[in-house]
Amino acid sequence: MTRPLHIVHTEASCGWGGQEIRILNEAAGLLARGHRVELLTPGGIPIFEEARRRGIPVVPMKMGRRSLKGMRGMRRWLNANRPDVLNTHSSTDSWLAAVATRLLPNRPRIVRTRHISAAISRDPLSRWLYSRGADRVVTTGERLRQTLINDNGVPAERVISVPTGVDTQLFAPGDRDASRRRLGLPLDKSIVGIVSTVRTWKGHRYLIDAIHQLNRPDVLLLIVGHGPIHDVVTAHIAGLNMGDRALMVGQQLNVPEWLAAMDIFAMPSYANEGVPQAIVQAMSCRLPVISTPIGAIAEAVVHEQTGLLVPPREVPPLAAALATLLDNWELRQQYAQAGRDRAVAKFGIEAMLDKMEQIFDEVSRPAVRSLAA
Amino acid sequence: MKIAIFIPNWIGDAVMATPALAALRDHYGPDAELVGVMRPYVAQVLDGTGFLNGQLFYDPRGSQPDLHSWSLVRRLRELKPDVVLLLTNSARTGLLAYLSGAPRRVGFARGLRGWLLTDKLSMRTRLGKLLPQSAMDNYLRLATLLGCKQLRHPPRLATSAQDEAAADGVWQRLSLPTGNRTVVFHNGGGWGGQAEAKAWPPESFAELARRIAEQHGLGVLVLCGPAERDMAAGIAALASHPLVQSLAKESLSIGLSKACVRRSRLMVSTDSGPRHFAHAFDVPLVTLYGATHIAWGDTHYERTINLQHQLPCGPCMKRVCPLKHHRCMTEMTVDEVYQAVEAQLAQLARSEAA
Known part of the structure; x- marks a missing residue:
């Protein structure tokens, strides 16, 4: 004291x-x-x-x-x-x-x-x-x-x-289906989500391209947040004709609820990062994370323990990492639990x-x- | 605004509570009603400070039934305070605060006590054990929780004309040099004089006293509480120097001790409550620590020198040495304490010359 x-x-x-x-x-x-x-x-x-x-x-x-x-x-x-x-x-x-x-x-x-x-x-x-x-x-x-x-x-x-x-009591594991019902999100799809200010270096574009490349109708991309390039990102989604597979919901106050609705958290940043709070919050909500080794992200996300790290600004590895986790429920659970434990121990x-x-x-x-x- | 403040039970803790009391008085202004809830003898410590404008006495296990818990609850409910501030840590006082009916109850949460409080802080612990932390800082943090803005009040006390007259009498009877030419000692055993863990050997104190009297021509007065008279008399007798005297045969009071410290040149003390009188009156201090952590009683005093031997077994915080050797205190030499005394006296001479 x-x-x-x-x-x-x-x-x-x-x-x-x-x-x-x-x-x-x-x-x-x-x-x-x-x-x-x-x-x-x-x-x-x-x-x-x-x-x-x-x-x-x-x-x-x-x-x-x-x-x-x-x-x-x-x-x-x-x-x-x-x-x-x-x-x-x-x-x-x-x-x-x-x-x-x-x-x-x-x-x-x-x-x-x-x-x-x-x-x-x-x-x-x-x-x-x-x-x-x-x-x-x-x-x-x-x-x-x-x-x-x-x-x-x-x-x-x-x-x-x-x-x-991170407030690990506020950002706690939630009931996925209940959250989806409350937020009006589909129950029968896998949801890949990002929560962040919509800025160039957060890598929204690469994430959209990767989801586009996966081309799976059972996967929905959920973009939470607002920011300077919001319109550019909206146009990019429209240009790829992905209106039904990518959802932009703008800035939201009840972030834990939105995280609870997700299956995978992805933030392919390529610059200017410390340890992004959104990533630690996602880990604290018991989500596996896909990100890049930019800034200090690797201090939070341990590759192949709490999630996967991929090279920045590259679509194919990002798409491959998404596919790996989408196809392996057990691996997702394993990374998610390890992520929650790590968040509580190191980032409270x-x-x-x-x-x-x-x-x-x-x-x-x-x-x-x-x-x- | 009416605040009932539970004052700590120990003399030293009560002195360490004065910065928080000053902060509260500062923040709420002269019209606020700050009522101290305390043991009767603690009132003597705070006498004359003016921080409080009312007091409720309380002694749960004393001989007077009207000072027991239920009587206090009744008196508190009559008082109708807006806030009860607990500078005490017992579960009992938490419960008393709850029963007082005050809408706001502020204090440290320990164990189940947290349930009884509305505004609380938790003490720093590691693996369930309390980490050493300054009681003074903790009290101030509670005051800050109530919105107090000035955080750097030092401990402050006052003496009454009666206390000063009593000290005059002592100085006269014992022929001590006046004009801050006397050093005071206190060899408190600790925990209200009931234990020996904090004490330094009387022979060492006697030797130190003799050196101060011989080398510097300063008087030395050994202070004591009622349970420490023999020890104080022993030190003076062992020193066997006319300038070294003790309070052993005087009529003792906390007020007298305060007045003695206030007019002294320097205080040398073990980790006892009265040593905080030195900081409160801005008198230089040398503190000898044995079994206790320095942190608990740290008041961030710039004019103190703390001495402590680092031993593998300590600081153990035990009232009696569990290993029966008491090396933390017995191995502290007169030389090293005297060196600290000289450093303080030299510093004092420099500042007086400036």
């Missing part, structure tokens, strides 16, 4: 996805452990509204790149509130926080969470942001950690991997909170005179 801490999260990016959900889960979890937690974010964006809904203290704050006003605002707020730790999450707020705290006496420590695996530019400015500009860097997987150490020269002892914790919320708490406490501890024997 650490000291109670005053922790402030900053988030400038206005998306809604795994990153934002993790921030809110961490905030809520540490609030419930008796810490003081606040979120600084531009007013009105999705995470702002959701934080309010969940009763997490949130402060509206202008955050623009090269915005002197934004920086002054943040500096004023930090000076008045004196948190122990700032946990930054996106590029813009990380810059603002790093610069705004520089001249504060007893400045709050900065922990930067890097949620995605996109390569970080090696220019001196970025190097400064990740080394001097942050007291600790948290990545969502070990692979990302290694990249930061090897390619960007961040000292190893300052980068820690803390996989995103409590495990994540323990680690984050430890990092926040260590980084903000005043240097103690060490005269002890």
Whole structure:
């Protein structure tokens, strides 16, 4: 148990996805452990509204790149509130926080969470942001950690991997047929599903092509989520004349129910991944997973133990992996159970909170005179 | 807002609860009614702090029936608190909180107690065993759960004019040097003086006292509780130096002990409750740990030096050494403690010169 801490999260990016959900889960979890937690974010964006809904203290704050006003605002707020730790999450707020705290006496420590695996530019400015500009860097997987150490020269002892914790009670195995009835999905088909923001690098296109190549009328592709290329994906399905075999249901709040309706979870990402929450959630719901070894995915999905990993951006291996699992009920059950066990043991919320708490406490501890024997 | 706060039963824990009390007073303001529920003697610890504006005495196994549990339930129901905050961990106090009828009951969930609480925290455990954790931090976390925002209150206590007068009397009778020229010792055996596990050998304390008196010309006063008079008198007698005295023959009270610590230059103590008086009055401290984990009583005090010997058998948290050697304390030498005392005195001289 650490000291109670005053922790402030900053988030400038206005998306809604795994990153934002993790921030809110961490905030809520540490609030419930008796810490003081606040979120600084531009007013009105999705995470702002959701934080309010969940009763997490949130402060509206202008955050623009090269915005002197934004920086002054943040500096004023930090000076008045004196948190122990700032946990930054996106590029813009990380810059603002790093610069705004520089001249504060007893400045709050900065922990930067890097949620995605996109390569970080090696220019001196970025190097400064990740080394001097942050007291600790948290990545969502070990692979990302290694990249930061090897390619960007961040000292190893300052980068820690803390996989995103999933609520394994909420994301629990469900009754497949009951869920399908409630959601109006067919009972007589095998359902391959993906839950994710519809973005290019999540690989929806390859998944659609693979299902098309399989050409089996008993298989339905279920696409849950919304995103920037939603229309492109819709057009792609229409172009292949797959309207009856691929279903796009948009963003859904009750994700565990949709996962419960699936037989196989597939996410053929080809870039920018940490450990995607959707994959761990699917594992926690007792689903076998087909994915790629991009980012830190392989830390969650163990090839031939909890699912299958295939090369990114290739349709035939993906189609073959789908066929393997579709045709083998026992193998699916075996991977599914192993996945659930792994999710509970390694990716639960409590495990994540323990680690984050430890990092926040260590980084903000005043240097103690060490005269002890 | 009316909050009934169950104050911990031990002196040290009560001092460690003061940051949480200060945070609550800060957060709810001067008009809030903060009522302490506590053992009568604990009230002496908190006397004069002003954190509480009411108290209910409670002693479930004491000789006075009107301090027993049912009487307390009746008094709590009359009080009608909005919140009951439990800084105690027993199942009994959980039940009392439930029976009080308060809509909000806040505390640590252990065992079945969680069912009785509305807002709860769980203590960190590993394989079902409690991990060492600072009681002060735990109390503060409970206060934070109630919305308190200021988390860095240090322990704070106060003395009354009466306490100070009693200490004046002691200083006079024992001819101790005034103007913070006296070091206080406390050799608490631990757990209310009922055990020996925390004690350092009296001969060692006597030797340390003599060195402080001879080398630095400082007075040394050995504090004690009612059960520790003989031990305190023994240390003073063994030291056999006019500057080394004890409270053994004085009329004892918690208030007197507080006043003695407050006017001292430095405190040297085992892991006893009264050692927290030092932090509360910002007096430098050297703490000698034996069988106990430093973490449980950690108040993050910058002016303390903690000494502990790392042994394969410890820290065992036992009241009496199960191996009968008590090496954690007997092997701690006067030299190393004296070194820590010198470091503290030097630091003090530097800060006084600055």
